[in-house]
Amino acid sequence: MSKHSGKVSRLGVTAAVLVAALMVLTSINIGVKDLAGNPVAVTPGATPRTSARAPVNLGSAGNFVILAKTGISTTGPTAIVGDIGVSPESATAITGFSLIMDSSGTFSTSSYVTGNIYASDYVVPTPITMTNAILDMETAYTDAAGRALPDYIDLFAGDISGQTLGPGLWKWGTSVSVSDLGVTITGSATDVWIFQIAGNLIVGNTAIVHLSGGAKASNIFWQVAGSVSLGTTSQMKGIILCQTMIAMSTGATLDGRAMAQTQVTLDATTVSIDPAADITAPTVMSTYPVNLAKEVAVNKTINATFSEAMDPTTITAATFTLMYAGNKTVIPGNVTYKGITAVFTPTSSLTNATLYTATITIAAKDKAGNPMAVNKAWNFTTVLDAASPGTTTPPPSGIPAFPVVAVGAFIVLGVTLIARKRKKLAV
Numbered sequence: 001m002s003k004h005s006g007k008v009s010r011l012g013v014t015a016a017v018l019v020a021a022l023m024v025l026t027s028i029n030i031g032v033k034d035l036a037g038n039p040v041a042v043t044p045g046a047t048p049r050t051s052a053r054a055p056v057n058l059g060s061a062g063n064f065v066i067l068a069k070t071g072i073s074t075t076g077p078t079a080i081v082g083d084i085g086v087s088p089e090s091a092t093a094i095t096g097f098s099l100i101m102d103s104s105g106t107f108s109t110s111s112y113v114t115g116n117i118y119a120s121d122y123v124v125p126t127p128i129t130m131t132n133a134i135l136d137m138e139t140a141y142t143d144a145a146g147r148a149l150p151d152y153i154d155l156f157a158g159d160i161s162g163q164t165l166g167p168g169l170w171k172w173g174t175s176v177s178v179s180d181l182g183v184t185i186t187g188s189a190t191d192v193w194i195f196q197i198a199g200n201l202i203v204g205n206t207a208i209v210h211l212s213g214g215a216k217a218s219n220i221f222w223q224v225a226g227s228v229s230l231g232t233t234s235q236m237k238g239i240i241l242c243q244t245m246i247a248m249s250t251g252a253t254l255d256g257r258a259m260a261q262t263q264v265t266l267d268a269t270t271v272s273i274d275p276a277a278d279i280t281a282p283t284v285m286s287t288y289p290v291n292l293a294k295e296v297a298v299n300k301t302i303n304a305t306f307s308e309a310m311d312p313t314t315i316t317a318a319t320f321t322l323m324y325a326g327n328k329t330v331i332p333g334n335v336t337y338k339g340i341t342a343v344f345t346p347t348s349s350l351t352n353a354t355l356y357t358a359t360i361t362i363a364a365k366d367k368a369g370n371p372m373a374v375n376k377a378w379n380f381t382t383v384l385d386a387a388s389p390g391t392t393t394p395p396p397s398g399i400p401a402f403p404v405v406a407v408g409a410f411i412v413l414g415v416t417l418i419a420r421k422r423k424k425l426a427v
Helices: 015-023 059-063 126-146
Strands: 064-068 071-075 079-081 083-086 108-110 113-119 168-172 176-178 183-186 193-197 201-203 209-212 220-224 228-230 235-242 246-248 253-260 263-267 270-272 284-288 293-296 302-306 320-324 333-338 341-346 355-360 376-382 404-407 410-413
Touching: 059 064, 059 126, 064 071, 064 079, 064 126, 064 263, 064 270, 071 083, 083 126, 113 126, 126 193, 126 220, 126 235, 126 253, 126 284, 201 235, 209 235, 228 235, 246 253, 253 263, 284 376, 302 355, 320 341
Parallel strands: 064 083, 064 253, 071 263, 079 113, 079 270, 083 113, 168 193, 176 201, 183 209, 193 220, 201 228, 220 235, 228 246, 235 253, 246 263, 253 270, 293 376
Antiparallel strands: 108 113, 284 302, 302 341, 320 355, 333 341, 355 376, 404 410
């Protein structure tokens, strides 16, 4: 037995002994055998020794099915469902996809990807979006690696081929391998598995990771300090958080996410993720103009970038509004949505030297139907019109504007000038 020394003598099996054995079943090392030499049939993890594990929070990295720092490459007809991205490397590190740049410049597309492709050198706000996603990926790796009090340590000497693994925290100080015998992960749709692997993860050719009992790939986390290799036509399940490289061989499939702190290589592979239950309210991560911005050009569009993909049918002129801050008069305009960014384009130029309020309402929803928790509002002031000295385009009634008066080569704001004749001094 794993926690006891000494020899185990032959025991008469009584009801009391059987009950006691069942109570400590998850503590028995798989090396224990009966009198006929048969190994004890245990489903490790069926009754974890600790409370249920919380899933690893991916943050904004969860918006991607493939995320890497130094590159993503593909050979052959790869099929990816979901967004992929690279940062801090530029789009040149994404190879084999025949990228097609979107007119917005914020993302590109590919016939191999049902989704968008992002890189650190694309148009704002993509750079900050990618920086945040990479930081969240690294945070998720640290979280998974730092989980304490594992339920199981170094079982099967790292070879989990042919085994059945229940929920919980599994830890190995070695590499972990899966042969063509495959492995079964069993549990409910709400159970969580975290596999901490100090070495490499090797999934052999034709190996299959089976799910049973309702287990979901989105609740399975493989934290790998070394590299990950998925063999030819292997079938992998779960979210891979790898400190180095993830390599997928010809015909391999991944039901999950590939997140590498170096690169991801693909070869006619398939990557997708089962839709986890999304109950998180979307937020507005950034806006243009920023809140309280001044000197904003009157012919600019108003932009809002969300934390995740939104339902385009809910991003309309009714949910994204612009109005005069003074009397709440609504400014007419058109609203478009691409990627994760909504754009409000006024039908005519805005008024100079005027305070405006832009708002995204709680009627805006993500693709899972979750509405924003609160309205997002921000203010900005347009630029003064110095092109026509002494004048300003008047806003509608009730809207404050700064008077602009020309005096020689200078412009004086909010000042009433009184002309007085000078008396001629006697000589």
